[in-house]
Amino acid sequence: LAAEWVKNLNASGAPVVSIDLPSGLLADAPTPGDAVVRAAYTLSFQQPKIALLMPENSGYCGRVQVLDIGLHQAFANDTPSKYHWVGQAMAKGLYRPRLPFSHKGTYGHAALVVGSDGMMGAAVLAARGCLRSGAGKLTCYVPACGGAILPATVPEAMYQTVGQNSLAAVVLQGAYNSLGIGPGIGPVQGNWLMAVLRQHSGPLVLDADALNCLAAHPSLLSQLPPGTILTPHPKELERLFGPVSNGFLRVEQVLEQAQRLQIYIVLKGHHTFTATPTGQGFFNSTGNAGMATAGSGDVLTGCLTGLLAQGYPPEAACLLGVYLHGRAGDIAAEQLSQEALLAGDIVTGLGQAFKELASGRALGM
């Protein structure tokens, strides 16, 4: 009877407003059937439910708004859950303001392996994201075609043009505080990446074709240094760990693999999901559909590498980096619209995003 009622409601053509959850949707498990109300708006109470964060439910939920109904925060804090929500309060807690007497060494030396002929712009975007996230210094390893592009577009970055064969040796000499590999590099040789994984022990971010290389050489996964950060989008995740049938299983898969490999996995999407080696999962609260644009992920890799260089532990780097990246995108979309937003505008928004976290802190001489 209820299914029939739902079917009629959905066929009515009237805009439906659901309260807390569209009827028929389970709060924290896959929907058993298709007898679910298709709401135009969902007004949910106090906390976003997991079901509202799953892509496959977006057709049921419409536009979601979470309303504060005055439940006591202590209750939420005392309720054990492996799922967490990264809002402004948590981001403020992770943020560490700069100390007056620091120098550029304080903020570390980051390195990025980025770009290839045809995708050198990814190098530009990742480099900008890294420096605007606060890294003290940055060296970019780029192919020969990049030598004229980096200094003209990101003069604050140093760069070295090296072929892929000699890359591992050169990069590892650098003793960098963090290393990001992937944006725009194109197909990567497995033995090169293996050499890096074997010799580099510091903070590491792998993205894009570095992930595809892992997927092509699964034996490399077990050689990832503990604490390594992977930043796949759903398709890259599938190549790495195989397909799953719904979003609930996907976050379970990410949590399992992060624990098994003792790494961080940042699954990119509308509510980017970070899984930690201890099996905790964090949904991000910021970002918008305008960030569904080429280069957005390159900027994120830069942000994470930049935060790691400054000494943020990987977990804080992931949660803060994803939050700031999303907030910067929201600021850009407010100024430029979602459609016109380019990945470079996310970089521009980082300043304002940091300022929001820093505000309210006393500053002296």
Place this chain on the structure above:
Amino acid sequence: LAAEWVKNLNASGAPVVSIDLPSGLLADAPTPGDAVVRAAYTLSFQQPKIALLMPENSGYCGRVQVLDIGLHQAFANDTPSKYHWVGQAMAKGLYRPRLPFSHKGTYGHAALVVGSDGMMGAAVLAARGCLRSGAGKLTCYVPACGGAILPATVPEAMYQTVGQNSLAAVVLQGAYNSLGIGPGIGPVQGNWLMAVLRQHSGPLVLDADALNCLAAHPSLLSQLPPGTILTPHPKELERLFGPVSNGFLRVEQVLEQAQRLQIYIVLKGHHTFTATPTGQGFFNSTGNAGMATAGSGDVLTGCLTGLLAQGYPPEAACLLGVYLHGRAGDIAAEQLSQEALLAGDIVTGLGQAFKELASGRALGM
């Protein structure tokens, strides 16, 4: 007698304000003689008359203002006409806001064949126009000299440097959601364009020297995939379909050819005119004389290709793209003056233009 009266009025030197139409002008047909009042201002009622949209009448009409005199909109709606006016209301109706759980694949992969030695800037402008119109990804096919320019100026775009001979094969492998050809490419070989037309079946925009190639090889016209968009200015139109003696005949010619070839023709001008395969004609309401500047058309080609990539049907892409392009130019001119406006400023204005269409819509989490 009236002719004598008009002659004296025009010779008087006094600024003339015409009501509805300058006397002597027919509302929707060419003026039979030259006994027409030369107004400094024309205050027209409710709807712009076709005669006010014709370049050859601009000397008679002066500055035109359309005043709402409260006629019932239903009357206009019920009056059948093949001519339509694309104002903000129609543009808002065509605009589709982004969905929260979308990703960059949702917004398609566009491709542009653009640029040549001496006109590589056209590639930059078209690429920016395409990405700022919301395409999820963009690959540009440019000559060798462009390999250092694209990533330095439009880092969000991917690019491939290929010679014209191997271009068709390479482009067609890409399976793009839309393809734009023309800005800055210089003279094109007919057999290359023929190869593209034969094998590419998706949304297609042809501009500039791609149009001149069609004009030089008229047999190619019949091979245009249905729904192809051509974006000629009046001279390119004349090369394609021959001369006509006035603006009324020109829009008739455009309507006829669009129907015959089952394509869209966007005739660029003060009130850019779009003709559809079903014989409907749309005058655009936005834009200004500051957009009469080099590269303005390259940006438009980018916009249309970008909208097509996102899944807008060709008709919506034409009407919305032309409207947004013009509105972006108006926003730029308000800030910069008409004289100082460059084509790149139109790209910058696209964000504000999209925001106007998106405003008033509820946004959630």
Place this chain on the structure above:
Amino acid sequence: LAAEWVKNLNASGAPVVSIDLPSGLLADAPTPGDAVVRAAYTLSFQQPKIALLMPENSGYCGRVQVLDIGLHQAFANDTPSKYHWVGQAMAKGLYRPRLPFSHKGTYGHAALVVGSDGMMGAAVLAARGCLRSGAGKLTCYVPACGGAILPATVPEAMYQTVGQNSLAAVVLQGAYNSLGIGPGIGPVQGNWLMAVLRQHSGPLVLDADALNCLAAHPSLLSQLPPGTILTPHPKELERLFGPVSNGFLRVEQVLEQAQRLQIYIVLKGHHTFTATPTGQGFFNSTGNAGMATAGSGDVLTGCLTGLLAQGYPPEAACLLGVYLHGRAGDIAAEQLSQEALLAGDIVTGLGQAFKELASGRALGM
């Protein structure tokens, strides 16, 4: 006695305010001696006196302010003088707003011969100045090293890379609406410039090393097409026409040569002075010391070439171009300070400068 009194006053150390003119200064002739009051401020009445516009008197005048004391404008208008003051009123009178139905052909095709290895930035600045002054299209002739720079920095400009030997032939084929030669070109061969002068009959602007070439080959002066515009700074002027002992003689020299050669001479300085073939002289009212910076003149050459391309007669192009260039520099200095102002900021200010001239005009559809 008066000389003694002046000497004591100047030695007093007190800041002196002079009324109308510092005592001892003649209004329109060189100062006969050095018994002149050194004012910190000069408050002059109604009109700037010629003496206040002479560089050699700046030490006497200090900061000059011209106060309106209510003299009837008709008196000034009726007083014949070969000297004129280009203020906002005159600039507004010269400015021609764009017509709605115009297209990029309406605003002409300009050409610039600019840049050399080591001074390619001058090409960038001149090109930007030209396009931001409203030219419909622009082609730049640059050396081989410029082929990668122009499209990356001024995508709206077309360009051609040619050696100096074949330049004349190539440029003259173009049938441009205006031609500007000089910014950053480095030493020029006399026979090349002669070839251009012999074959080019349209509007022409010569600057920088093109002027030095004329100075090295004085016989070329008589071959300048009537109406040609030269834009020397005082040292370039001296190389062209020999030294003079004061500013009064310098403007006389400029007026004489402009009449003799039937050309326009724009003598750049604090109050840039334009002399016409009919022997009239125009002091410009806009600009500031922040524009005493590298590349400022390159931008001016671009502006003049851009205005000529749009069909402004040479006299209007000179007066309006110099006025707009100075006003743009004033706008830039208000935002950025005089010290930090770069030539590129003058280009940026052109939009606001044009807007001031266009304001108050009715705009329609």
Place this chain on the structure above:
Amino acid sequence: LAAEWVKNLNASGAPVVSIDLPSGLLADAPTPGDAVVRAAYTLSFQQPKIALLMPENSGYCGRVQVLDIGLHQAFANDTPSKYHWVGQAMAKGLYRPRLPFSHKGTYGHAALVVGSDGMMGAAVLAARGCLRSGAGKLTCYVPACGGAILPATVPEAMYQTVGQNSLAAVVLQGAYNSLGIGPGIGPVQGNWLMAVLRQHSGPLVLDADALNCLAAHPSLLSQLPPGTILTPHPKELERLFGPVSNGFLRVEQVLEQAQRLQIYIVLKGHHTFTATPTGQGFFNSTGNAGMATAGSGDVLTGCLTGLLAQGYPPEAACLLGVYLHGRAGDIAAEQLSQEALLAGDIVTGLGQAFKELASGRALGM
């Protein structure tokens, strides 16, 4: 007893506010032990104490605020001290506004020897810093790889591409008003630098690898032209003059060496310290931790070289340049946050920083 009390206080976890100085700290000498209160905030009276400016005390002082308690300024002025505080008042006193009738020659021709393959961005930053500080003209000497980068990024700068071997001869021919050497040049041959030092007698700034070259060839130190400016950070200082055990000894060392070598030493840090040949020391009041970022020092070298070119004496150039550079960084951090601030943003802030110094001055025609 007091030591015990301090230990307990520090262990209490309560935020401590110290008045004037944290207890246990000496105002102008190294702290004898570690029995010092660790304040979260220090509210100091009237003048910053030397101890508050030492990096090793930052853990004790926390955020420092200097409060005006109304002591008579005459007392401070009459108290002899070799240490000085460069605040806005002193900077305003050093600043010289531009004169209306000046031209670009008035503001000098600066030269920079900057950049290398891998660090060409340093050339871009130094060049921008130099020009935005008001130099009339600038020529940059860069390696071959820089020839395409300078004109595309700093069109106002001229440039010459020369190998290091022929550099000395070429640079010294130029007869520049100031010369800056170091940003991004990479390892320098001692004999090349020696050649420059022997033949160049004008104002000179040495930074980065030029300093490291001096450290590697200490005999060159005695050949520095009197008035030369060195701009080391603490590590470069240590390489030049050996290690010291605390900040008090470091400023003593800098003062001694500046006197001994008759040069200016600008020791970069939170409160950049300038020592003069006459043994005076100046602490700078501006700047923030966001400037602890790659390229910040390159911009400073540009600023100093630019001020020297305009005729500022070396002492004024150092004090004003460091003040403006820091203030520009403060302005940038207010807009962008400290984390997102890049060195290029300091250049952008220079305009506003100059405007603050120039404000309140009467300007005329």
